[in-house]
Amino acid sequence: MKHFNFKLKRTRIGTRLILAFLIMASVGAGIGFVSSFELDRILDPLTSDIPQSLAGIKRTYHLDLLAQKIRHYDQILTEAAREFIYTGDRQYKYRYKEFEPRLETVIREAIEKGDVQDKKIFLDLRRSKALFVDIEYRAIRSVDESRMDEAKTILEGSDYWNLKREYRKTLDAYVERRGREYGDSLNFTSMKVDSLVAETYQLVQRSKETVFKFSMLAILVAVLLGVFITRTILKPIYELRRGAEFIGKGNLHHRIQIHSEDEIGNLAQTFNEMTQKLGEFYTGLESKVQEKTHELAKKVEESQNQNRALERTKEAMMNILEDLEHARLEAENGKAKYQAILSSIGDGMIATDANGCIMMVNAQAELMLGFESRSMVGKNIGAAYLLENEHQEKIAVPDRPVYQAIERRKKIASTAIYVRKDGTRFPAAVTVSPVVRNDKIIGAIEIFRDISKEKEIDRMKTEFISTVSHELRTPLTVVREGVSLVLDKILGPVTGGQTEFLSISLKEIDRLGRIINNLLDISKIESGKVDLKRGFINLTEAADDVIAGFTALAKNQGLELRKKYSSDSIPIYADKDKLIEVFTNLLGNALKFTEKGAVEISIVDEPAAVVCSVKDSGRGISEEDLKRVFGKFQQFGASPKGREKGTGLGLSIAKGIVELHQGRISVDSKFGEGTCFSFRLPKQTPKEVFSEHLTRLLRESVNDRSPIMLLSLQIPGDLTGMAEPAAERDLFGKIEDFIRAYADTFQGETLREGNAFYMLFPGIDRKESEALIKKLSTDLEEHFKPPSEEESGTFTFMLRDVHYPEDGSTGEELISSLRAA
Amino acid sequence: MKMQKKKVLITDDEPNIVRVVAARLQAHNYEVICAYDGEEALERIAEAMPDIILLDIMLPKMDGFEVCRRIRAEEATKHIPIILFSAKTQEEDKRKGREVEADAYIAKPFDPQRLIDTIALLINAPRA
Numbered sequence: 001m002k003h004f005n006f007k008l009k010r011t012r013i014g015t016r017l018i019l020a021f022l023i024m025a026s027v028g029a030g031i032g033f034v035s036s037f038e039l040d041r042i043l044d045p046l047t048s049d050i051p052q053s054l055a056g057i058k059r060t061y062h063l064d065l066l067a068q069k070i071r072h073y074d075q076i077l078t079e080a081a082r083e084f085i086y087t088g089d090r091q092y093k094y095r096y097k098e099f100e101p102r103l104e105t106v107i108r109e110a111i112e113k114g115d116v117q118d119k120k121i122f123l124d125l126r127r128s129k130a131l132f133v134d135i136e137y138r139a140i141r142s143v144d145e146s147r148m149d150e151a152k153t154i155l156e157g158s159d160y161w162n163l164k165r166e167y168r169k170t171l172d173a174y175v176e177r178r179g180r181e182y183g184d185s186l187n188f189t190s191m192k193v194d195s196l197v198a199e200t201y202q203l204v205q206r207s208k209e210t211v212f213k214f215s216m217l218a219i220l221v222a223v224l225l226g227v228f229i230t231r232t233i234l235k236p237i238y239e240l241r242r243g244a245e246f247i248g249k250g251n252l253h254h255r256i257q258i259h260s261e262d263e264i265g266n267l268a269q270t271f272n273e274m275t276q277k278l279g280e281f282y283t284g285l286e287s288k289v290q291e292k293t294h295e296l297a298k299k300v301e302e303s304q305n306q307n308r309a310l311e312r313t314k315e316a317m318m319n320i321l322e323d324l325e326h327a328r329l330e331a332e333n334g335k336a337k338y339q340a341i342l343s344s345i346g347d348g349m350i351a352t353d354a355n356g357c358i359m360m361v362n363a364q365a366e367l368m369l370g371f372e373s374r375s376m377v378g379k380n381i382g383a384a385y386l387l388e389n390e391h392q393e394k395i396a397v398p399d400r401p402v403y404q405a406i407e408r409r410k411k412i413a414s415t416a417i418y419v420r421k422d423g424t425r426f427p428a429a430v431t432v433s434p435v436v437r438n439d440k441i442i443g444a445i446e447i448f449r450d451i452s453k454e455k456e457i458d459r460m461k462t463e464f465i466s467t468v469s470h471e472l473r474t475p476l477t478v479v480r481e482g483v484s485l486v487l488d489k490i491l492g493p494v495t496g497g498q499t500e501f502l503s504i505s506l507k508e509i510d511r512l513g514r515i516i517n518n519l520l521d522i523s524k525i526e527s528g529k530v531d532l533k534r535g536f537i538n539l540t541e542a543a544d545d546v547i548a549g550f551t552a553l554a555k556n557q558g559l560e561l562r563k564k565y566s567s568d569s570i571p572i573y574a575d576k577d578k579l580i581e582v583f584t585n586l587l588g589n590a591l592k593f594t595e596k597g598a599v600e601i602s603i604v605d606e607p608a609a610v611v612c613s614v615k616d617s618g619r620g621i622s623e624e625d626l627k628r629v630f631g632k633f634q635q636f637g638a639s640p641k642g643r644e645k646g647t648g649l650g651l652s653i654a655k656g657i658v659e660l661h662q663g664r665i666s667v668d669s670k671f672g673e674g675t676c677f678s679f680r681l682p683k684q685t686p687k688e689v690f691s692e693h694l695t696r697l698l699r700e701s702v703n704d705r706s707p708i709m710l711l712s713l714q715i716p717g718d719l720t721g722m723a724e725p726a727a728e729r730d731l732f733g734k735i736e737d738f739i740r741a742y743a744d745t746f747q748g749e750t751l752r753e754g755n756a757f758y759m760l761f762p763g764i765d766r767k768e769s770e771a772l773i774k775k776l777s778t779d780l781e782e783h784f785k786p787p788s789e790e791e792s793g794t795f796t797f798m799l800r801d802v803h804y805p806e807d808g809s810t811g812e813e814l815i816s817s818l819r820a821a
Numbered sequence: 822m823k824m825q826k827k828k829v830l831i832t833d834d835e836p837n838i839v840r841v842v843a844a845r846l847q848a849h850n851y852e853v854i855c856a857y858d859g860e861e862a863l864e865r866i867a868e869a870m871p872d873i874i875l876l877d878i879m880l881p882k883m884d885g886f887e888v889c890r891r892i893r894a895e896e897a898t899k900h901i902p903i904i905l906f907s908a909k910t911q912e913e914d915k916r917k918g919r920e921v922e923a924d925a926y927i928a929k930p931f932d933p934q935r936l937i938d939t940i941a942l943l944i945n946a947p948r949a
Contacts, residue, residue, distance in 0.1 A: 466909060470879060473908035474835050477929040481841035484933050490848040513930050 013233055013262055020225040027218040034210050057186060060178060063118060066110040067175055070125070073103040074167070081136040085143055085151045093140060100133060121174045125167065132163040236264040240271060252279035348428075350446045351435075356381045356402050359443065368428075368450060370421035381446070386419035402444045405432040409441060413809040415701075418448065426450050461527050465520060472516050480509045511645055518649035522632065525656035531749075532575040532660055534689055535740065539570045539579070539610055543601055546583040553591055560598035570605045573686050578657045585650035586614040586677045592646070593675075594618030609663075613678035621669040629667055630655045654679075690751035690758065694811045697762050701804060707765035708804040710814050711773070713739065713757040713780075715797045731784065738783060742776065758818075766803050773799055826852040827944055830871035832862040832888070833906070834880050838929075842875065842936075849937055859883025863891060866898055873944050876923070878907040878914060889921040902943035906931070 076099050084092035107129065111122045135154060142151035154160065236258045246254040252275060258268035342349060348365035352358050358381055361373040369376075369385055376384045382397035389395055395416060397403065405412045412432045417425050428448040435443040485491055487502045494502070524530050547563060554561040583601070590599045597617030604611045621629060628634050633648040658665040658679045669675035684692075697708055715735070732755075739757050743750045749760040764772065777799055800818060808814040829851045833839050836857065843853040854869050856862040858881040866874065874892065878885035885905060892898045905918045908929040918926050925939050 470908040473929050474838065477908065477931065478835070478837040478841055480930040481838075481845065481933065485841060485844050485848075488848075488933070490844060509930070 013264070016229070016232060020229060023221055023225065024218070027214070027221055031211060031214040031218065034214060035207065039207070054189060057189060059113070063110060063114055064175070064178055066106055066113070067171060067178070069106045070103065070110065071168075071171055073099050073106060074129075074171075077103060077133070077136065078164070081139060082155060085139055085148070085155055088143060088148075093143075096136070096140065103129065117177065118174070121170060121177075125170045125174075128163055128167040128170065132160060132167060135160050135163070232260070232262075233264070236260065236268065240264070240268060243268075243271060243275075247275055247278070252282060345447075347447050347449045349448075350376075350381065351443060352381050352402055352446070353443045354406060354441050356397075356400075356406065356444070358384055365448075368420075368426070368448070369418065385421075388417040388419060388425065390417065392417070401430050401432040402446050405434045405444050406441055409434055409436070411809075414805045415451070416448075426452050427455055461529075465523055465527070465529070469516065469520050473513070476509065476513055476516070480506065480513070483509065508645075511647065515647040515649065518647050518653055519632075521653050522649060522656060525653070525660060530660060532578060534573050534575050534686075534749075536571055536573055536686075537576045537579075539572050539574075539603055539612070540565045540568060542576055542580050543583055543603060543612070546580055546587055547601060549584070550587050550591060554599065557591065557594075558596065559591065559594060562598055562600040564600060564602040566604045570603055570610055572610050572681060573684055573689060574661055574681060575657075578660070579681075582654045582657050582679065583612075583614070585654045589646075589650065590614050590616035590618065590675070590677075597674075609680050609682045611678060611680045613676055615674065615676040617674040620671040620673055620675055621667070622671050626667060626669055630665070686751050687753065690749060690760070691811055691815075693749045694760060694814070697760065698804065698809075698811060701762075706763045708814075709761040709764045709766075709769045709772075710802045710804075710818055711759040711761065711769075711776075712800045712818050713759070713797055714800075715755045735780075735784060738780075742779075766806065769801055769803070773801060826850060827873070828852045828854060828869060828871040829940065830854045830856060830862065830865055830869070830874045832856045832859075832875065832880065832885070833877040834858060835877075838877075845933055845937070846940075851940075857881075859885070859888045862888050866892065866901070870898075871901065873940055874901055874903045875906050875940075876903055878905060878909060878918075886917055886921050889918075889923050893922050904936075904939060904943065 077096055080092045080096040080099065083089065084096065104126075107122055107126045111119055111126070114122060135157075139151040139154040142148070142154065239256055239258055243254055243256040254275065255272050256268045258265055342360070342362045345362060345364060348368045349360075349362040350358060350365050351360040358376050358379055361371075361376050363373075366373050371385065380397075381402050382400060387395040387400055398407075401412045401414055401416070411434070413430070415427060415429050418428050419425050427450070429451050430446060430448040432444050432446045434441050435445060483502055483506050486494060487499065487506060521530075543563065543565075547561060551561060587599065587601065594616040595618065599614065599616045602613050602615070625634075630651050632652050634651070654677075655665050658681070661681050662684065663679055663681040665677065665679040667675065667677050694710075700706075701708055715732070736750075736752055736757070739752075739759065740750050743759045743761070751758040751760075761769075761772075777797075780797060802808065802814050802818045804814060807817045829846050831839050831842050831846070831853060832855075833842075834857055839855045839857070843855060846853050854865050854871055856865045860882045862874070862876065862880070863883075865871070876885045876888060880888070885907070889903055889905070892901060892903060902924045903922075904925045904927055905914075905923045906927050906929065907914060915926050924943055927936055927939060
């Protein structure tokens with residue numbers, strides 16, 4: 001037993017529980033098996049012995065009934081014969097004749113049903129019956145022949161009575177025999193039943209005993225198992241709980257005595273280790289607490305001393321303040337008026353003196369920064385709250401806008417990240433104006449506005465465009481390539497009908513792709529995310545390119561394509577690709593909706609603008625549709641058969657592009673006569689466009705915090721040493737192209753003014769600019785170095801850079817500091 | 822002598838795109854290797870040394886630009902032509918692509934003929 005227990009300690013708890021359940025289950029199964037065996041034994045006699053004896057009883061009873069009938073019919077016959085003879089009443093004769101066959105039938109039945117002995121008896125009976133019936137018939141016949149006396153003699157004769165007696169004796173013999181047998185049968189059956197009951201009783205008793213014994217055994221096993229489980233599983237758990245209680249009460253030296261090697265053993269071990277560590281930690285903590293308590297006591301004493309000193313200082317201050325109070329009350333009235341105005345401003349506002357010491361904070365600034373006004377006033381602005389740049393680096397105090405404005409004596413507009421009292425941050429546009437009186441700076445006012453929402457909206461807009469384009473184009477790519485793979489027969493042969501419909505699908509897929517692109521173009525145009533790539537272009541050339549592309553189509557449709565230019569060369573400073581897109585959309589529409597006649601493109605050069613128009617002789621547009629013609633997804637009338645279906649966005653894109661060029665687009669149409677679209681592009685000089693661009697970038701940068709670099713490239717004309725002015729012009733042209741290509745890579749804008757080029761690079765700060773300028777100057781030298789010594793002279797140039805926001809906050813400031821540099 | 826098939830690595834996080842492009846390239850007798858994120862792409866390149874790489878930009882774990890930068894930084898792989906393959910057609914992405922020295926940029930949805938032509942051109946005229 002001991003050995004057994006030792007082995008069990010190593011068994012896992014789960015295994016132990018499974019073993020216990022297995023034992024219980026097998027005991028239960030044993031009880032069930034024994035019970036069913038016992039019940040089988042009880043059933044045996046019930047199914048074989050009793051039915052047999054019951055069958056015997058049933059047959060005996062039936063034959064007995066026949067014997068009774070035979071006796072009864074015989075009496076009737078005897079009586080009927082006698083009555084007829086003595087009374088002569090015919091009714092008795094008929095009665096006799098009726099019952100005689102019945103008797104015969106009954107006897108015959110008895111012969112059939114009986115066993116060998118019964119058969120013999122009944123055959124004898126039948127023989128004697130035949131004899132006395134014969135006598136009786138003779139007697140009846142005598143009466144019929146009126147020989148009454150003879151009849152009487154026959155029936156009173158000893159022969160007749162002997163027969164009768166014998167007959168009845170035979171019947172009695174049978175009844176006696178059968179009666180004996182009946183009794184036997186009954187006896188046997190009842191005996192069987194008795195023994196059966198006794199036997200069953202015994203069996204049930206025995207089964208009860210067996211089942212009882214087994215149940216007792218089961219209970220015993222369950223108890224043993226219970227004890228076993230309690231000993232090996234629950235007791236250790238109880239031990240653990242007791243241990244935990246001990247430790248909970250602070251007895252950290254208690255250890256749990258469980259040495260089994262199962263999970264609980266492990267738990268106990270871990271628990272003991274934990275207790276030990278807790279004890280160690282607690283000891284350390286106690287000594288630390290003592291240490292701190294001591295320190296605290298010392299500090300309390302110190303601060304009490306300080307308080308006494310402060311108390312004295314406060315008294316002195318109170319005296320001064322009382323004097324001041326009088327003066328303050330006088331100023332109050334005037335001040336209240338300004339306070340009301342200042343607190344109603346939606347932007348944060350902080351006023352400082354000439355040293356940057358905070359004098360006033362409005363309610364909005366308190367709200368935005370989380371500091372209370374009275375905790376800020378009197379502090380230096382650099383110490384009151386923190387400012388960070390976009391890289392989350394702290395802005396040094398002298399670089400803060402307030403100090404910059406005081407030092408440079410001018411208004412500073414910038415952006416910065418403000419750090420709130422709770423450490424959270426928000427981006428803000430900040431403006432600081434110096435306060436000047438009598439030519440002397442007496443302070444500064446900082447106004448700041450939270451721009452996190454604007455930045456967030458801007459970011460979301462950009463992200464939306466990019467996400468939509470990605471999310472729509474990805475499935476479209478799979479669909480398009482799937483259809484193409486089938487259509488290109490890469491996946492197997494394709495029937496003519498399949499080709500037809502797959503081609504239609506492919507066309508529609510491409511149309512969907514164009515719609516997505518157009519939608520993105522529109523959303524970019526509308527959100528101002530398109531940068532025009534302007535250059536001096538000849539507008540007639542751009543129009544000719546478009547016309548060339550449509551010539552074949554017009555010819556096929558039997559349409560005349562005319563052009564009318566006010567001069568062959570009409571220069572304009574614009575984005576060529578974008579204007580080609582406008583012409584393509586307008587001309588494509590005109591051809592699509594014109595069945596006969598002509599389409600005419602005209603370009604007229606006016607002093608301040610260029611006016612272009614596309615006129616057709618098509619079906620025209622009704623007056624109500626005319627209002628919606630530049631709207632998105634507006635399509636009027638079905639496209640002619642065989643033509644690529646439009647996207648319904650072409651005209652809104654055209655409108656967007658024209659407006660990006662500061663132009664106007666309009667439509668004029670008479671239903672049934674034709675339509676004329678025309679747009680007007682103002683002639684902007686590069687300088688206008690450049691400064692407009694600069695202004696726009698600066699405006700965006702206020703919200704966006706992005707830096708801007710302005711770069712100038714000066715090439716002293718006479719220093720190129722070129723004799724031929726034509727060659728020099730050519731060189732400048734090449735340099736211009738180079739510069740433009742260079743600026744384009746960075747979404748820059750370029751301006752040429754004589755020998756000088758100006759380039760605008762958004763998003764590039766001073767740090768990044770160094771590498772860029774270095775590369776540009778190496779590239780320039782490499783590209784434009786005179787090829788040989790003969791073309792004497794050197795190619796010299798000067799590169800200068802200024803930066804927003806460091807070198808200025810407005811366009812004029814930046815340009816003037818670039819010129820001054 | 823039988824010519825060895827050229828190996829193309831297709832990288833895209835959209836398995837269906839990888840599948841259709843692979844079908845097309847296999848029909849043009851290329852051996853196709855697939856990767857579904859940036860890190861996997863680098864693993865495949867190291868073990869299989871493809872002749873050309875088709876690289877989606879918006880990839881999980883590491884974006885296409887970064888994958889491109891790492892391929893160019895590695896002596897063993899810097900000669901492999903790279904085609905950036907993206908559903909974004911913003912100019913900014915094309916510029917970044919040039920910056921990380923990708924050889925071509927194909928926008929999705931793509932013209933299959935252009936893809937095949939570009940691959941053939943870049944494989945036959947590898948980088949200097």
